[in-house]
Amino acid sequence: MVSYGQKMFTTTDVGDVLALEYSNYLNLNEIQLEHKSVVMDFTSLLDSSTFGFGVDYTNHSLDFDDYNRYHNYADFEELHSIEIYARYKMNLVNNWDLNITVAPYLSSTLNESMSSEDVVFSYATNFIKTWDNDGLKSTLKLGAGYGALFGKPNFYPLISYAKEVNKKLKYEIGIPVTGIYYQVNEQSSFDLKAEPESIYANNAAAFSLENDEVLRNSKLEFKAITLGLGYKFRFDDNWSTYFNMGYVMESELGISENDNTVYDFGSNESIALNIGISFNLNKK
Template identity: 70%
Template sequence: MVSYGQKMFTTTHAGDVMALEYSSYLNLNDVQLDTKSVTIDFTSVLDKPTIGFGMSYTNNSLDFVAYDRFHDYSAFEELHSIELFARYKKALRNNWDVNVTVAPYVSSTFNEAISSDDFILSYAGSFTKTWDKDGLKSSLKIGAGYGSLFGKPNFYPLLSYSKHVNDKLRYEIGMPVTGVFYKLNEQNSFDFKAEPESIYANNTSDFSMTNNEVVYNSELEFKALKLGLGYQFRFDDNWSTHFNMGYLLASELTLSENDNTIYDFDSKESLSLNIGISFNINKK
C-alpha cells in the first residue's frame, strides 16, 4: 500500500486491507534510499454511502556515505511519516459517484520537537462516471487534489479514463497514473504503470551548510516519474503478495530552505525494487 498523502489518486483501490511494504532505490547518484511502510485501511465501514478510514506509517532510510567526506547529512538519514486518512464515497444519479478523501499527516526527521512545518493536510475530491457494456466496465474520473504527490505539497489534477477490454485486460490513461493491467487467472495478475514517486519531509534541527551558515528549518524533497512492471500473486481469499521492478526517470533529490535549494544530489535515473504483502479483511 502507499501513502494517501502522496497517492490518493489511484483507481485500483484494494480496500479493507492490512499491508506491509518494502522498497529500495538502488542508486540515486550514490545515495541509497530504502522505504518501509505499514498501512491499515478500512474502506467500507458503511455501504451506502461508503465511509472509509485508516492510517499508515512510513520510514525512509537514506545512506549518504559517498557524501560524508564533504558534509554531514546525518540529520536526513531517517525520515518518518505518520498519516491518518478518511474517505467518503456517495452514489449520484446516472452512474456518477462523488469521492472525497482527507489525509492529514506528519512528515519529519523527528530530530527535534514537532513543529507546525511538520504537518501537511492533503485532500482530494473527484467525480467518477461508470459505464457497463456486456459486463465490461469503463469509467471517467475528473477532480483535483492537494498533497506531496509531486514533491513539495501542491495542487494536482485527477483526470483518467479506465476501460476493461475483456475479462482479463484493462487499461487506464490519465494523470497521474497511466497503465495496463492484465489478470491471468484468479491467482496471478500483472501491470505496467507510469506514475509519480515522491518524498517530502521537514527537518527542524539545525543543519550546517558548507559556508558554515546554520539552517534551522530545512526540507528534503525527492520526486521522480516511475515506469514499473508489477506482479501480484493471491495465496487465497485473504493473503496476497506483490513485486514491482521500476525505472525512475527525471528523479530529483534536493535539500532546501524556504524554496531555496541548499544542495542538489543530481540523482537522475535509478532502478527500484518493491515487495509487499497484504491481508484482505473482507475477502473482496
C-alpha cells in the same frame, strides 16, 4: 501503498487491507534509498454512501556515505511519514459518484519536537462516472487534489479514464497513474504502471552549511516518475504478495530552505525494487 497515498487516487485500487511493503532504490547518484511501510486501510465499509479511513506509516532510510566527506547529512538519514486519511463516497445521479478524501500527514526527521512545519494537510475531491457494458466497466474520474504527490505540496489534477477490455484485461490513462492490468487467473495478475514517487520531509534540527550558516526547518525533497512492472499472487481469499521492478525517471533529490535550494544531489535514473504482503479484510 507509500508516498502519501499514491494508491489513494487511482480508479483501480481495492481498499480494506493490512499490508507491509519494502522498497529499495538501488542508485540515485550514489545515494541508497529504502522505504519500509505499514498500511491499515478500511475504505469500503458500506455498499452505498461509503465512509472509510486508514493509517499509513513509512520509514525512509537514505545513505549519504559518498557525500558525508564534504558535509554531514546525518540529520536526513532517517525520515518518518505518518498519514491518517478519511474518505467519503456519495452516490449521485446517472451513475455519478462524489469521492472526497482528507489526509493530513506528518513527514519529518523527528530530530526535534514536532511543529506545524512537519505537517501537511492534503485532500482530494473528484467526480466519478461509471458505465457498465455487458458486465465490463468503464470509469471516468475528474477532480483535483492538494498534497506532496509530486514533491513540494501543491495542487494537482486528478483526471483518468479506466476501462475493462475483457474479464482479464483493463487499462487506466490519466494523472497521476497510467497503467495496464492483466488477470492471468484467480491467483496471478500483472500490471505495468507509470506513477509519481515523492518524499517531502521537514528537518527542524539545526543544519549547518559550509559557510557556518545554520538553518532550521530545512526540507528534503525527492520526486520522480517510476515505470514499473508488477506481479501479484493471491495465496487465498485473504493473503496475497506483490513484487514490482521499476525504472525511476526524471528524479530530483535535494535539500531546500524557504524554497531556496541548499544542496542538489543531482539524482539520476535508478532501478527500484518493491515487495509487499497484504491481508484483504473483505475478500474482494
